[in-house]
Amino acid sequence: MRVLITGGAGFVGSHLAEALLERGDEVCVIDNLSTGSIDNIAHLKGLPRFEYTIDSVSNEPLLAELIDRADTVVHLAAAVGVKLIVEQPVHTIETNVHGTEVVLKLANKKKKLVVIASTSEVYGKSTTVPFSEDADLVLGPTSKHRWAYACSKLIDEFLALAYWKERKLPVIVVRLFNTVGPRQTGQYGMVIPTFVRQALAGQPITVFGDGTQSRSFTYVGDVVWALIALINEPKAVGQVFNIGNGHEITIGDLASKVKAMTASSSNIVPIPYDQAYESGFEDMPRRVPDITKINRLVGYQPTVELDETLERVIEYFRQQ
């Protein structure tokens, strides 16, 4: 199989590329390095079944050629990270909506399978945990930029499902729940790389809000396993799947855990949300995936739990 990964020099994309190459697949990556990094794929350069192009998915002639040569497209290129999204809402909306439009339009010409990466952020402020794929979605007002991300990803989901319904383009939508692991950067606000870097540097560990909000973190290797399993399952086409790990932890407890595991002298410091992001920022109190659907279809079960994930991330940052 030949797989085109948009955003393939990003955190998830580079791990996916690695796993596909190990299976014997051919991989082509397109990435504009806006949040991805060439370092993430440096070890893959020169491998016989690997190719990469540094360009944007909005370069339509180029993307058309790359899609033509692929059997499957995994569309991961997107604006990511709450910090980036709040600071650059125009860029977020344009990148996420336009990029997916182009990918679907071009893939449709020869009906290439497309996997669209969505996010658990689409469940928004819903309190009906665990979140299942057909549940209602509860977003905040348009004056709060955070929700632009969820909304842009929802347009992507609607468009993908519309292409399937109306034009029989095979699509699979995946909602990723706080994916973590080595190579993720804290530059765009993600909590685990941020805490680990702070703890190792002896800097304050910044807990936003009161730290009672919780998240369920998924190891990137489990996400990659799920993506490959879905690509290989014809019954996945036309459907939406959560990919996550049901075990949740509060952000306050996460900070303490990181501090203990790194034997850090850092203080854990609370930061009000309006200082961390913007005034009136809304966080979600809990975010837990219901993974029954993907488990039933492809037998997905997370294999790496938070402690092991943190060990791997800490080791990664120590080596940097």
Ligand code: UDP
């Ligand atoms: N967070 C934090 N300190 C940081 C970065 C994030 O307390 O330095 C919190 C953030 O407010 C949220 C949780 O950690 O409640 C997860 O944040 P992240 O940006 O990793 O992902 P999100 O789930 O918000 O998309």
